[in-house]
Amino acid sequence: MFSFTRDQLLEEQERIAKKVRLRHVDAESIRAVCGVDISYSDKRLVACAAIWNRDTKDIAAVSFHSSKANFPYIPSFLYKREFMPMVKVVRRLEVRPDLVLVDGHGILHPKKAGLAVFVGVALGIPTIGVAKTLLVGEIGHMKGFLAPISIKSERLGWLVQKEGSRKYYFSPGNLVRVDDLPMLASIWGYGYPPPLTHADKMSREKVYQQ
DNA sequence: GCGACAG
DNA sequence: ATCTTGTCGC
Numbered sequence: 001m002f003s004f005t006r007d008q009l010l011e012e013q014e015r016i017a018k019k020v021r022l023r024h025v026d027a028e029s030i031r032a033v034c035g036v037d038i039s040y041s042d043k044r045l046v047a048c049a050a051i052w053n054r055d056t057k058d059i060a061a062v063s064f065h066s067s068k069a070n071f072p073y074i075p076s077f078l079y080k081r082e083f084m085p086m087v088k089v090v091r092r093l094e095v096r097p098d099l100v101l102v103d104g105h106g107i108l109h110p111k112k113a114g115l116a117v118f119v120g121v122a123l124g125i126p127t128i129g130v131a132k133t134l135l136v137g138e139i140g141h142m143k144g145f146l147a148p149i150s151i152k153s154e155r156l157g158w159l160v161q162k163e164g165s166r167k168y169y170f171s172p173g174n175l176v177r178v179d180d181l182p183m184l185a186s187i188w189g190y191g192y193p194p195p196l197t198h199a200d201k202m203s204r205e206k207v208y209q210q
Numbered sequence: 211g212c213g214a215c216a217g
Numbered sequence: 218a219t220c221t222t223g224t225c226g227c
Contacts, residue, residue, distance in 0.1 A: 038217080040218055073218070075215035082217070104216050114216070135216045169216085 009077050013113035019121045020107065025099070025176050027183040030054060030126075034097035035195025036086045036119070039203040043069045046210065047082075047089040048203035051097055052195035054187055059198050064206055065089035076110050076135065083118040090123055099184070100127040100173070101193050103200070107178075108137050108149060108157035108171035120174025127173030128181065129157075130193060134169055145190040146182055158182060162190040 031054050038047045044066065051061040065088045071080040082104070090100060105114035106129030114135075120127030139159050140148040147159040149169065157171030158181050170181045188194055 038218080040217090042219095045218095073217060075217090078216055109216080129216085131216050133216065 004080070009080065010111065013079075013109075013111040016118055016121055017107075017111055017113040020112070020117055020172070020174050022172055022177045023175050025126050025180050025184075027180070027187065030098045030184065030187065032060065032095060032097045032099075033187070033193070033195045034090060034093070034100045035103075035193055035197070035199040036090060036100060037103045037196060037199040037203050038082050038085060039200075039207040040069065041207045041210070044207065044210070045069050045085060046203050046207040047085040048199045048206065049086075049089040049093055050195050050198040050202060051093060051095055052193075052198065057194070061093055061095045062198075062202060063089050063092040064203070065092060066206075066210065078104055079113070079115045079118045082115055083122070086115070086119050087122045090119070090125075097125060099176075100125050101196050102127060102129050102173055103131070103196060105129040105131045105135055105169065106157070106171035106173040108135065108151075108169060110136055112156070114171070114173070116171070116173030120172075124175070126175040128176060128184065129169075129171050129173050130196060131169040132166070134159075137169075145185075158185075160185050160190050165191050168192060
């Protein structure tokens, strides 16, 4: 099988980080939002992509991809474990989403190359990383539901927390700008993104019955 | 050297 | 992520 040295993985992250393009996206143009998540049962995994329609506020399409986990979970190298299954499950959708939300960090990462960066660069679709815990970065002062997060004074993401809700960490994966994230998070009211809630639930159901 | 460490 | 009892709160 394949083995990788830590340096090889770091080189791969540095290469992908150079391919990221942070571009402005108009929130009004975002209609189909896709959430991607993965559930596990031992070494088996099931990835689910769920498209949530911003107008109907309901799920418009779903796809699954089952495979075997071929790499362990190592902090800051999650991409090696989940990147390919996520790309495949999104490509399996019959509809091309306007925005992809990934369960994990984007450029808010030691090498600016989190899981959402790999997925976003591979797909060429605006992508955002949404994580439930912080990996790196310093959190600024909360203003409304938002607090900027930066590394060495460079703003790379946002802490989003609606009153009475948990904290979520947003950062660009590709083709969106850091300062676009607040407007995009407002689409679903700053809570946990509905597309990710559905993808999480459906991937868990699928891996359970399989 | 020690601790921290997305999912 | 997954496993997994009881407990707090709406």
